Amino acid sequence: MSGRIGRRLSGRRLARESNAGFIAASIAGAGLLILCGCGGANESDGGPVSMDIVEPPLVVATRLHARSEWTVADTFAFFRATDLLLLEDDILVGDSGNDRLVLFDEELVPLRTIGREGAGPGELRQPFRIRAGGRFLVASELGNSRFSFFHRDGTFSHVVPRLGLEGVFDLTSDGSVYRASMADGHYLFRVGSGGDTASIAPIPAEVRALRKPGADAPRWRSDLVVATEGDTLHVFDNQVGALIKLDPGGRVHAVRTLPETLRRGALEKSENLHRSLSDAGHRVLASPLAAHLSVTGEGDLFLRLTYERVVGLLIDPHSYSVRFVYVPAATGDWAPVSQSLAAAVRDSTLFVLGTDGIASFRLREESN
Numbered sequence: 154m155s156g157r158i159g160r161r162l163s164g165r166r167l168a169r170e171s172n173a174g175f176i177a178a179s180i181a182g183a184g185l186l187i188l189c190g191c192g193g194a195n196e197s198d199g200g201p202v203s204m205d206i207v208e209p210p211l212v213v214a215t216r217l218h219a220r221s222e223w224t225v226a227d228t229f230a231f232f233r234a235t236d237l238l239l240l241e242d243d244i245l246v247g248d249s250g251n252d253r254l255v256l257f258d259e260e261l262v263p264l265r266t267i268g269r270e271g272a273g274p275g276e277l278r279q280p281f282r283i284r285a286g287g288r289f290l291v292a293s294e295l296g297n298s299r300f301s302f303f304h305r306d307g308t309f310s311h312v313v314p315r316l317g318l319e320g321v322f323d324l325t326s327d328g329s330v331y332r333a334s335m336a337d338g339h340y341l342f343r344v345g346s347g348g349d350t351a352s353i354a355p356i357p358a359e360v361r362a363l364r365k366p367g368a369d370a371p372r373w374r375s376d377l378v379v380a381t382e383g384d385t386l387h388v389f390d391n392q393v394g395a396l397i398k399l400d401p402g403g404r405v406h407a408v409r410t411l412p413e414t415l416r417r418g419a420l421e422k423s424e425n426l427h428r429s430l431s432d433a434g435h436r437v438l439a440s441p442l443a444a445h446l447s448v449t450g451e452g453d454l455f456l457r458l459t460y461e462r463v464v465g466l467l468i469d470p471h472s473y474s475v476r477f478v479y480v481p482a483a484t485g486d487w488a489p490v491s492q493s494l495a496a497a498v499r500d501s502t503l504f505v506l507g508t509d510g511i512a513s514f515r516l517r518e519e520s521n
Contacts, residue, residue, distance in 0.1 A: 200410075235249045243264065254266065277292055364393060385470065
């Protein structure tokens with residue numbers, strides 16, 4: 154596994170350079186001490202096994218390209234972008250403020266747009282999450298409460314009602330949508346390509362056991378989900394810091410927790426933030442550990458979280474081994490990375506999306 158992720162990130166093409174009235178606090182966790190220990194921390198007590206750690210970690214190096222949001226002098230402006238994903242050699246961004254999707258090349262030059270404002274076929278209102286799977290691109294719309302399906306060339310295909318609150322989602326090769334569920338007790342709500350619906354993937358007992366006794370269930374679970382090759386589903390439980398591998402029927406095939414030092418530190422910081430906001434009179438829906446989960450250009454997982462120098466985790470989708478991504482120890486402006494809403498990795502390049510725009514950075518192995 155260590156050679157796999159390392160080779161993929163340092164090999165080919167190396168030179169190619171939240172709803173009003175509520176607060177949903179995003180806290181991510183990882184600490185330098187995790188490099189001193191590996192997985193298996195929970196095996197003795199019968200709980201889920203911790204992820205093994207792969208070394209050396211990666212570090213964010215040179216900024217390659219950047220495009221600011223809503224720049225008046227720019228001939229192309231996007232506004233209130235909410236999500237991004239890799240699409241072949243390009244990057245697709247959900248431009249929520251302009252009710253469209255935008256395709257950028259790897260130098261962040263806009264290539265074309267998909268959709269326009271409205272409620273008709275091929276029209277969008279506040280595309281919040283975007284995904285690609287099989288023959289389709291899909292946008293989850295806040296304004297129209299539906300999933301809009303487009304062919305890969307950007308032409309409109311069909312719509313599917315969202316049937317519930319907004320949530321992170323992905324889709325399998327047959328066009329079925331799997332949305333992070335709002336129903337307590339299940340991770341996913343499936344909307345089949347034929348319109349059938351079901352709550353699937355009950356939370357495993359070993360994951361339930363990680364919750365603190367007496368802890369209240371969150372009002373909004375904020376779990377993350379992605380699909381990888383072979384329609385394998387991966388759910389990150391944002392309440393306890395566990396990654397669960399599932400088949401399309403919702404059956405569990407693996408459960409791994411974040412490395413224990415990381416997990417405990419992240420939970421403590423999340424709980425402290427939740428408490429401070431609640432004490433200040435804010436209604437807090439959730440305090441998630443991670444902000445975003447995506448699939449890299451090479452088929453690995455990238456979990457976007459922040460704690461001290463750590464800004465993300467590269468995870469092998471088969472073994473659930475993990476490699477850390479840091480910002481440098483030297484001072485610098487790393488806020489676009491550490492405060493990003495969404496991120497994706499292709500080869501040695503990290504693409505990040507934040508409230509101020511999109512940017513790309515080179516990744517390299519951290520030297521001792």
